Amino acid sequence: MTSLSDLPLRANLVGKQPYGAPQDPVPVSLNVNENTHPIPEDVVADIVESLATAVRGVNRYPDREFTELREALAGYLGHGLTAEQLWAANGSNEVLQQVLQAFGGPGRSLLSFTPTYSMYPLLASGTDTAWVSVPRPADYVLTPELVVGALREHRPDIAILCGPNNPTGTPLDREVILAAYDAFDGILIVDEAYHEFDAEHESAVTLLPERYRLLVSRTMSKAFAFAGVRLGYLAADPAVIDALRLVRLPYHLSALTQAAATAAIRHSGEMLATVADIREQRDRLAEALEALGYEVHPSGANFLLVGGFADPDGVFESLRAQGILIRNLGIEGHLRITAGTEAETTTVIDAITALTSR
Numbered sequence: 439m440t441s442l443s444d445l446p447l448r449a450n451l452v453g454k455q456p457y458g459a460p461q462d463p464v465p466v467s468l469n470v471n472e473n474t475h476p477i478p479e480d481v482v483a484d485i486v487e488s489l490a491t492a493v494r495g496v497n498r499y500p501d502r503e504f505t506e507l508r509e510a511l512a513g514y515l516g517h518g519l520t521a522e523q524l525w526a527a528n529g530s531n532e533v534l535q536q537v538l539q540a541f542g543g544p545g546r547s548l549l550s551f552t553p554t555y556s557m558y559p560l561l562a563s564g565t566d567t568a569w570v571s572v573p574r575p576a577d578y579v580l581t582p583e584l585v586v587g588a589l590r591e592h593r594p595d596i597a598i599l600c601g602p603n604n605p606t607g608t609p610l611d612r613e614v615i616l617a618a619y620d621a622f623d624g625i626l627i628v629d630e631a632y633h634e635f636d637a638e639h640e641s642a643v644t645l646l647p648e649r650y651r652l653l654v655s656r657t658m659s660k661a662f663a664f665a666g667v668r669l670g671y672l673a674a675d676p677a678v679i680d681a682l683r684l685v686r687l688p689y690h691l692s693a694l695t696q697a698a699a700t701a702a703i704r705h706s707g708e709m710l711a712t713v714a715d716i717r718e719q720r721d722r723l724a725e726a727l728e729a730l731g732y733e734v735h736p737s738g739a740n741f742l743l744v745g746g747f748a749d750p751d752g753v754f755e756s757l758r759a760q761g762i763l764i765r766n767l768g769i770e771g772h773l774r775i776t777a778g779t780e781a782e783t784t785t786v787i788d789a790i791t792a793l794t795s796r
């Protein structure tokens with residue numbers, strides 16, 4: 439049988455592992471930070487109607503510029519943004535890949551502060567961009583001093599600040615973004631995949647005016663409960679959008695994706711109605727785990743990074759055997775848990791309580 443090592447793979451991909459969070463069909467799936475609440479039925483009906491209209495036109499290629507969707511996204515973000523400043527792709531992963539294709543590549547580098555989102559180094563290898571990993575301090579909080587020091591030392595072509603940060607949940611302060619932007623002359627991406635859960639911080643889109651190297655990436659996969667549709671987006675200077683047009687595949691956003699996302703944005707209020715409850719469940723989970731003696735890192739997202747597990751692998755497997763999937767990222771003593779519905783959160787609290795008192 440042929441194996442990877444028999445193939446003339448690009449050197450920078452040799453030995454790499456693909457992204458692969460488990461996708462077990464378990465009753466309580468809290469491992470990839472989705473919104474676990476179902477979409478309201480009236481919204482489903484409106485999306486289906488829009489899809490039906492779109493299907494009647496699929497003999498033709500879709501709008502390559504997805505203008506209606508970009509207008510809807512600009513309206514959703516507000517702050518005077520216009521469609522010319524918006525871009526979208528199949529998940530923010532694809533948006534980030536396009537940014538690396540346009541601004542990274544051989545001889546160029548991408549820097550971020552780890553632990554952070556595990557796809558960044560994979561996107562770097564896929565585009566042959568050098569990956570520079572700068573460790574976060576013990577509390578995972580970025581400071582202007584740390585960020586400026588790293589950017590001045592490494593002078594990357596692209597830097598990503600993830601706020602709130604996956605997998606630690608750590609919020610990102612505005613002063614850090616401002617200091618980072620002024621510390622180097624490359625592309626600065628602020629990844630706001632979890633922004634809607636972070637009521638305490640203003641979006642970095644408010645910093646876009648006069649900052650043409652600042653890119654703010656967002657997604658409908660998390661708070662918007664739309665992970666299955668695959669719709670990520672980005673707000674930036676119109677010149678950045680022109681750069682992304684150079685690397686996107688023609689018609690990369692299907693007519694069905696465009697129709698579903700545009701319809702969902704019409705109902706953004708209803709789609710985001712569960713955010714308050716998810717934040718409540720996150721805080722309830724944090725309180726319960728702290729009472730059990732675990733170390734819960736402050737989170738502005740819909741998940742918690744929890745330390746103090748003597749045997750994280752054992753706890754992960756024991757919960758998995760009970761039909762509860764959480765995330766084991768290989769951070770010593772730690773596990774990451776998504777805040778689910780009230781019932782799911784109760785199930786995970788009860789299961790960890792039982793394991794702890796054993």
Ligand SMILES: Cc1ncc(COP(=O)(O)O)c(C=O)c1O
Pocket residue numbers: 470471528529530531532555600603604629631656657658659665668669670
């Ligand atoms: C920080 C961060 N950025 C981006 C993504 C990618 O999301 P998507 O491609 O579904 O938009 C994720 C998904 O988990 C994430 O955690």
